[in-house]
Amino acid sequence: MNGKQIIPFLTTKSLHPENQESPINFLNEWQTPIKYFYRRNHFTYPFLTQHHFWIQISGQVHQPRFFHYNEILSMPSKSLIVPLECAGNKRVNFIPKVYGEQWEEGAISQGKWTGVSLKDILENVGLSQNAQEIVFEGADFGKKPGMHENIPFERSLPLEKALHPDTIIAYKYNDKPLSFKHGYPFRLIVPNWYAMASVKWLSKIKVIDDAYKGPFQTDDYVYYPHEDSDRDKFPVTILNVNSIIQQPIHLSILNIGIHEIKGIAWTGNGSITELQLSFDKGETWKYATLNSLLNQDYAWSSWSYIWKVEKKGEYAIYSRAKDSSGRIQPQTPFWNRKGYGYNAVSKITVKVE
Structure with missing residues (x-):
């Protein structure tokens, strides 16, 4: 190889707006380097001015x-180690297929976010007794399909989540200023929730006395369980318990012998307590070794398993994670019309020769 280091690349899903997956199969560090952090946008990147170095707080x-x-x-x-996962991560796996960016497994990345607790900032302005929700507006804007006017990317949080001390306004990632493509100068970080809540290029915060009804709140990022009806819909919020098999890669060809199977697991409720693997399509399960990051409540867990294979053939390998709240990855996903929250048992197939 002439001593040259082989480096992975982001996988492009779209260019306008830019949406790219992290090379998640090749990342073994707790902190994803910024150049490998996935990119998810609804609009083109904003043009920043001096105005965007101010955050306006108004309303109640x-x-x-x-x-x-x-x-x-x-x-x-x-500072907190927090993974951010797009709500559409793994969307490509839904059957029947659903519309939307066809993310595979790389719409997730993790790193160290440094910033100020939103609670501390809000204490400086004082919340009215009528306050119910807090709306966050990013500097990015554009036309949403079906709409004629430009709108900003805007989301709200209930008071309880907004005032949690670990909901922060971040200005650093991995001890360096945020990169422009990941929200510089300010980004909201909402641990345990899907990443649509972690608004980039944060410019305005408005405290309101009712329920926010913007399109990225009540149309997108909503679970619609029925194909042709909005009945039983509910909002996308907390991360599902989930896992990824990083190595070996799906459809790899391996030799007879000993191989290390490894990956990551994460949840939005508690912590990962078990990671199990199956080599017989879910009939029996074996425990992998978990490795969690000390004193970091939100970080994903890495896991590994030493697999000794003595016979040639094709093998299906399943992984499923369980968290401290008792949630476990299901065999089949919760199908929903917009393809959010896929967390069925992770599966790969390998061939041993």
Whole structure:
């Protein structure tokens, strides 16, 4: 190989807007390098000005005001290792197929986010007793399919989640300023929720006294269980328990002998307590070795299993994770019209020669 390092690349799903998957099968670090962090956009990238170095807070507050970038940097900060997963990750696996970006397994990445607790910032302005939800507006905007006017990307959080001390306004990733493509100068980070909640290029925060009904809240990022009806719909929020087999890669050809099977597992409710593997299509299960990051409540767990294979043939390998709340990956996914939250048992097939 002439001593040259082989490096992976992002996998492009679309260019306008830019949506690219992380090379998740080849990432073994707790902190995804920014160049390998997946990219998910609804619109083209915003054109930033000096105006975007201020965050405006308004609505049901006692003292509406602006916070400048330097002021936020001067406030007490905290750092958290948090994975961000697109709600459409693994969408390609749904049967029947659903419309939307056909993400495989790489719409997830993890790193160290540093910023200021949103709770601390809101204490500076004082919430009205009428406050019910908090709306976050990014600097990115454009035309949503079926709409004629430009709209910003905008989402809300209930008070309880917004005021959790680990919901932060981040300005660093892996100890460096946020990259432009991942939200510079400010990005909301909402641990345990799918990444649509972690609004990029955060520019405005508005406290409201009712339920927010913007299109990215009540149309997109909603589970629709029925193909031709909105009946029984409910919002996308907490991450499902999930796992990925990173190595070997699906449809690999292996030699007879000993192989390490490895991957990651994550959840939005509690922590990963078990990772099991099956080599007989779910009839029996074997426990993998879990490795969790100490003192990091939100980080994914890595796992590994030493597999000794003595016979040639084709093998299906399944993985399923279980979390401390008792949730376990199901054999079949919860099908929904927009293809969110896929977390069925992860499967690969390999051939041994």
